[in-house]
Amino acid sequence: EVQLVESGGGLVKPGGSLRLSCAASGFSFSAYAMNWVRQAPGKGLEWVSSITGSSAYVYYADSLKGRFTISRDNAKNSLYLQLNSLRADDTAVYYCTREDADGDYNWFDPWGQGTLVTVSS
Amino acid sequence: DIQMTQSPSSLSASVGDRVTIACRASQSISDYLNWYQQKPGKAPELLIFAASSLQSGVPSRFSGSGSGTDFTLTISSLQPEDFAIYYCQQSYSIPITFGPGTRLEIK
Numbered sequence: 001e002v003q004l005v006e007s008g009g010g011l012v013k014p015g016g017s018l019r020l021s022c023a024a025s026g027f028s029f030s031a032y033a034m035n036w037v038r039q040a041p042g043k044g045l046e047w048v049s050s051i052t053g054s055s056a057y058v059y060y061a062d063s064l065k066g067r068f069t070i071s072r073d074n075a076k077n078s079l080y081l082q083l084n085s086l087r088a089d090d091t092a093v094y095y096c097t098r099e100d101a102d103g104d105y106n107w108f109d110p111w112g113q114g115t116l117v118t119v120s121s
Numbered sequence: 122d123i124q125m126t127q128s129p130s131s132l133s134a135s136v137g138d139r140v141t142i143a144c145r146a147s148q149s150i151s152d153y154l155n156w157y158q159q160k161p162g163k164a165p166e167l168l169i170f171a172a173s174s175l176q177s178g179v180p181s182r183f184s185g186s187g188s189g190t191d192f193t194l195t196i197s198s199l200q201p202e203d204f205a206i207y208y209c210q211q212s213y214s215i216p217i218t219f220g221p222g223t224r225l226e227i228k
Contacts (some may be wrong), residue, residue: 035217045157045165045208047217059215062122095164105171106212107155111164 002026002110004096009115016086016119022079022096022112030054030074033099035108036081038092046092049081050099086119093117123147123211127220133228138199142223144192144209153213156185156194159222160205168207169194201227 008020022034036048049070050059058070069082079096093114100109124147134140144154152172157165167176169185172192182197196203204227209220 044222045159045210045219047219050215050217061216100170102171105153107167107170108157108165108210109167109170109176111166114164 002098004098004110004112006094006096006112006115009094009117011118011120012086013121014087014119018083018086018117020081020083020094020096020115020117022081024077024079024096024098027098029072029077033101033106034072034079035097035099036070036079037095037097037108037111038090039095039114040089040092043092048094051079083117086117088119091117091119122216123150123214123218125209125211125218125220127207127209127223129223130221131224131226133226134199135228136199136201140196140199140225142194142207142225144187144194144220146190146192146211146213149189150211150213152188153211154185154187154192155210155212156183157208157210158203158205159208165208199225 003025005023012018030053033052035050038046038048051070067085071080093116095114096112097108099106126145128143154172156169159165168179168183173185184195206222206224208222
């Protein structure tokens, strides 16, 4: 069974840092690009970042302005998101999701259960 | 960035109804359009990819259509488990963007 399990969320003060992890199982992790998507409380979905299978290419939402860093360790079947200089508007559930593809088409499936990051003093 | 809009933002319907949700892109995205369903407290789940391809395991009452800038998600006969929020998402270009969602509620 394909499974993604996030961890590392919690309460952090404004300006603080946090590292999120996503443990993958049930598929050949290195063969897939992976993404982070977040959802603020009561709001919609916002794409955060993407990393290719070999880590050769990474992409970020413009709004993050260099504060977040995506990485992966294929030997550990794990995806990471380093969150720095956190602000109140970064408060959200952060989802890890696999990018599945067929030719030029790609989509997110499956998704992890999410980990909540709360930025508050 | 490609902006995605959805209409309506919310919809009340009854079990057995046929429902259509619209999604519009701010520029042509060919058929690089996906649909997700999200239930309260749960992660989103993929329903439709490439505008009209049904994800494995998704009931056939769900269907997608469209190309270019205008897309639709149709549920042919609503079931109790279909009451949820539906999001469209474009995969044509980075940054990937989602529509704001359509909340489907029980009438």
